Every structure is written in structure tokens, then in C-alpha cells.
Amino acid sequence: MLSVVVASQNPIKVDSVKRAFSKVFQGTKVDVIPKSFPSGVSDQPMTDNETLTGAKNRAENAKNEHPKADYWIGIEGGVETKSSEMHVFAWVYILSENQMGKAKTATFLLPKAVVDLVNQGKELGEADDIVFNKSNSKQKSGAVGILTHDLIDRATYYEPAVVLALIPFVNQALYQNQ
Numbered sequence: 001m002l003s004v005v006v007a008s009q010n011p012i013k014v015d016s017v018k019r020a021f022s023k024v025f026q027g028t029k030v031d032v033i034p035k036s037f038p039s040g041v042s043d044q045p046m047t048d049n050e051t052l053t054g055a056k057n058r059a060e061n062a063k064n065e066h067p068k069a070d071y072w073i074g075i076e077g078g079v080e081t082k083s084s085e086m087h088v089f090a091w092v093y094i095l096s097e098n099q100m101g102k103a104k105t106a107t108f109l110l111p112k113a114v115v116d117l118v119n120q121g122k123e124l125g126e127a128d129d130i131v132f133n134k135s136n137s138k139q140k141s142g143a144v145g146i147l148t149h150d151l152i153d154r155a156t157y158y159e160p161a162v163v164l165a166l167i168p169f170v171n172q173a174l175y176q177n178q
Contacts, residue, residue: 001029003069007037007058010139012154013075019155020162021071024170033069037061039076044123048089051078052102055093063095071096071169075158077142079110079118086115088124088143090158092165099172103164105157110143 002025006017014034021030038061039045039054058074066072077090089107094100110118117127125138132146142154168175 001031002071003031003033004071004073005033005035005062005066005069007035007062007072007074009034009036012139012142013158015155016075016158016162017073019159020166024163024166033066035062035066037065037074039074041076044118044121045076045078046080048078048080048091048104051076051080051089052091052093052104054078055091055102059093059095073162073165075162077124077138079124086110086118090161092158092161094162094165094169096169099168099175101165101168103161103167105161108144108147111147114143 002021004017004021006014008014014032018030018032037058040057041050041054045051045054054076055074058076059072062072072095074093075090079086079088086109087107088110090105091102093102113131114127117130118124124143128137128143128146129135137146141150144157145153
């Protein structure tokens with residue numbers, strides 16, 4: 001059995017980890033432990049680097065507090081403005097006792113009404129709730145679900161990045177010096 005600490009109690013993030021681990025480690029029982037840990041970055045990370053740092057910090061904090069697990073995972077959503085367009089994405093950072101893996105989700109553009117609120121200091125989830133008249137969307141389908149009309153929900157969006165972040169763990173000989 002694998003013990004996996006997800007540095008979040010957000011059910012969407014926990015579900016994406018459960019899905020990804022069940023695919024990557026087929027036939028292995030996975031115990032996913034959700035627990036909040038600080039990111040050490042802004043509530044709404046505004047750059048790629050800040051978002052990655054938040055995911056890494058969450059995973060490291062989880063490892064420090066729960067040292068007996070097999071894996072520790074931080075998932076951090078963020079935004080970054082490039083050429084006057086605001087892109088949204090998330091970083092997944094996974095640790096084991098002797099390995100690290102990380103991957104980024106796909107990115108997509110946010111509509112101006114949401115961008116304006118984020119630029120005024122709102123977190124993306126709060127901005128989505130205001131613009132789209134939703135409640136707690138960040139623990140439901142999120143911006144990706146709202147904007148794709150639920151063709152892609154947040155758990156489905158995060159899952160491939162969790163699988164990609166697990167590449168070094170299932171190909172250890174190829175990644176042993178990294």
C-alpha cells in the first residue's frame with residue numbers, strides 16, 4: 001500500500017491525485033491523506049515561478065510534518081500575465097524519500113472580466129464566483145470547468161499533470177542523477 005499526503009483538503013485536488021495514482025500504480029492500494037499545509041506564497045500566485053514555489057513548499061511542508069508517507073504532493077494554481085493576456089495553470093510537485101517530480105498543467109486564457117478582478121487582488125476562484133454567479137467554484141469545476149462548460153473539470157485538468165509528475169518515480173533509473 002502507498003501512503004500519499006496531498007498538501008490540500010480541496011476535494012478536487014485530492015480526487016485528481018487518487019485518479020492519477022490509481023492509473024500509474026494499477027493494482028496497488030493507495031491511501032490518500034489530505035491535509036492543508038502553507039504554500040509560503042501569495043494566496044493568488046501571480047507568476048509561473050511563484051506558483052511552482054508554492055507547490056514545492058506545500059510538498060516539502062507535508063513531508064516535514066508527515067515523514068512516514070511514501071509520497072508528498074503539492075498542487076498550486078496560479079496565473080501569469082504575458083503580452084496583456086492572463087494565463088491560468090497549476091504546478092504539481094511530488095516528493096518521495098529519494099526522488100522529486102514536477103509537471104505543469106495546460107494553460108488557458110482568462111476573460112477580461114475575471115482578469116480585472118484578479119488584478120484588483122481577488123483570488124481566481126473568488127473572481128470566477130463573482131463573474132459567473134457561482135459559489136465556491138474552486139472546490140468544484142473551477143475556471144476550467146466554467147469556461148469549457150464542464151467538458152474539462154478541475155480534477156480532470158490536474159490529473160494529467162499528476163501523472164506527468166510521476167514520470168521520474170516510474171522511470172527511476174533514467175532520473176537517478178537529477
